[in-house]
Ligand code: NA
């Protein structure tokens with residue numbers, strides 16, 4: 001049997017390596033199962049992978065679930081400011097009743113999770129360091145994710161929607177003054193060449209995005225028992241490694257920025273609380289208002305210690 | 306069937322279908338649908354509209370219609386003629402002065418238009434009749450304009466550079482800068498050839514020379530101001546922190562429309578509709594090919610053909626310059642048959658990993674690719690610039706145009722060779738302005 | 743090959759239905775041109791709002807992308823009616839008379855077949871987005887059925903123009919591939 005796995009990142013990315021681990025382990029298990037990986041959007045564009053997975057046109061994807069928040073508004077909770085505090089908290093969230101609810105919704109689209117995983121991110125700016133909401137006031141900013149844009153807008157930033165490929169140029173010429181995205185994206189956009197200050201994910205971080213390995217449920221159920229066992233075993237091993245790497249990514253991005261002579265700022269617990277208060281009035285509120293049963297789902301997520 | 310033989314079959318079928326007279330975009334859709342149905346089943350056919358939509362769902366593509374509007378707006382005014390006349394008054398002393406004026410006008414116009422046919426049309430409408438009237442041979446008149454027009458995609462802005470930037474995820478601003486010096490090099494080679502050719506034929510004396518007084522030379526200058534305004538305006542928007550490269554295209558389009566309306570009094574609805582309908586026609590044609598090529602490349606990737614070809618070429622284990630030679634021949638042949646945008650969309654994703662593995666610079670390669678595409682624009686059976694020359698001067702037979710443009714093809718090949726020996730010609734300007742990659 | 747694509751627009755031979763379809767395609771061309779013009783203006787408005795007024799630009803990028811997609815799809819029948827889709831007529835020049843006409847018919851039929859397939863799935867896709875109320879994943883969050891509508895609409899009208907071209911070919915009011923005999 002051959003399974004096709006699609007994702008948007010280059011072959012050096014940690015998320016590609018997670019996919020590769022699964023493919024290697026499954027092949028080694030000798031259960032007539034081969035996983036063919038299509039990296040760098042070579043099969044489907046980043047934001048256009050969910051529906052093909054749901055219809056079985058591709059078998060597996062590594063995917064930031066919030067990309068599909070327009071179709072399933074509940075998924076917006078997987079990229080919500082301050083909802084996840086750090087990587088260990090993220091790991092507990094993965095095993096919580098909140099995630100069970102998300103998985104129920106996914107099952108309606110015939111999709112299941114193989115590997116849970118969160119990646120963190122931070123702020124970078126061409127001017128002064130950004131640690132508190134008042135620092136973004138008046139800045140032209142781009143954020144990865146709707147909820148973050150809502151929060152930044154509430155802080156007085158002007159939101160510029162633009163393609164990720166234009167961010168480098170835009171920061172160079174000053175069209176864009178601040179960016180909020182994942183640790184690994186900063187380095188792949190080579191933003192260290194343009195920014196003055198970087199606020200990475202540290203002991204507390206605001207930006208966490210759920211980016212699991214997902215699979216078409218019917219395809220999984222169609223596998224033999226031996227194949228299922230091999231796949232699940234490989235997935236479990238990959239999940240542990242993914243968590244470990246997710247922590248390492250933050251530190252690695254700091255090294256890249258330091259080497260380029262960029263100032264590194266740190267967010268304190270007090271700063272974090274200021275952002276969280278703002279998020280509660282903006283993005284949390286907008287989520288609860290627009291999603292039926294949104295409050296209950298949010299409470300489930302907040303209940304995770 | 307293994308992916309490589311499948312790839313061969315796809316190539317064969319694509320050639321047969323495209324030669325049948327079907328439009329390039331529909332042909333790509335037909336081949337894709339056929340192979341997906343046979344080798345991937347119904348489930349993939351279902352994806353075709355989403356992939357088509359997804360391929361067009363990109364802000365950077367928006368600059369294609371914008372840069373086309375810039376060209377169309379300017380070419381529907383007197384501006385091309387003004388520019389051309391100014392150059393002519395200043396270049397009368399040079400052998401083959403009128404050819405030089407045409408090439409110079411093409412180069413300057415290229416700095417405003419992203420498309421080669423538009424450049425060709427804008428300068429050719431005035432230049433070809435004028436050259437013929439003054440006794441230049443048909444082949445010189447038609448050939449120099451056909452070739453000069455190809456500069457439209459090398460000198461920024463450039464529609465094909467945008468498509469390359471999107472297909473390979475390289476910086477469009479950097480690509481634009483990479484095209485500047487090679488563009489000037491090519492203009493230089495074209496001009497050097499024209500001077501030599503006129504001198505060789507001794508026709509400098511034969512051709513009726515007009516001479517202009519200094520007053521005549523100076524009074525034409527204000528009429529080139531609109532051009533300067535547009536170029537400065539666009540460059541200022543791009544490098545002055547006002548807009549991103551793709552957004553700049555809209556500034557340029559608006560500037561050109563406004564200048565056409567205010568300075569050249571082009572405000573009748575009919576005149577505006579001509580600009581808009583011409584640009585709509587060219588944009589839709591190109592964007593349809595882009596969407597269809599998206600479906601085609603999905604088919605190639607889904608059947609694992611792209612990946613297998615890339616692996617096969619990188620396993621060839623030849624010298625990197627032999628590899629570059631093979632790639633060039635491939636691009637030339639593809640360019641004979643297909644419009645530039647289609648070649649880039651189909652070839653760039655396959656070739657780029659190989660090029661990078663052989664340690665060539667992606668921006669340098671973009672320029673090499675573009676010059677190859679320029680050759681394709683003036684070679685049969687599909688040469689968009691040949692269509693344009695034909696519509697301007699229907700009585701010049703194709704073989705005369707081809708004979709006239711052949712020396713310029715030689716210049717382009719020479720330019721490729723020079724760039725291979727001195728890649729710094731490409732990388733110097735972007736490195737200086739944007740810093741090394 | 744020596745014909746400019748635009749030099750040979752569809753001939754209708756005075757048949758009312760063919761003229762109506764050509765008229766419809768021309769109207770699509772107008773709409774398409776207006777959409778392109780609108781995207782120029784909106785992009786400039788976005789630059790102004792961001793650079794001069796320093797305010798957020800939430801909807802513009804997405805709106806102009808959808809306008810461009812809409813312009814492309816609605817432009818298909820218009821460009822078809824003007825014979826503006828570039829092609830390689832190598833085989834058509836080699837064959838003459840009846841064979842050329844047969845080839846032209848075959849090419850149109852193949853094009854119609856693939857356009858019909860896309861039209862069918864494009865309608866399904868649009869219907870899903872409409873029925874389930876899918877939105878775009880942005881702060882602006884427009885309903886996706888609106889931009890998705892461009893697909894079935896554009897390909898549907900393109901199919902209609904292709905059908906008219908086929909009829910014109912069969913009736914002999916339009917030359918195969920627009921070529922001289
Ligand atoms: Na140009």
Ligand code: NA
Pocket residue numbers: 640641642643680681682683684685686687688689
């Ligand atoms: Na050609």
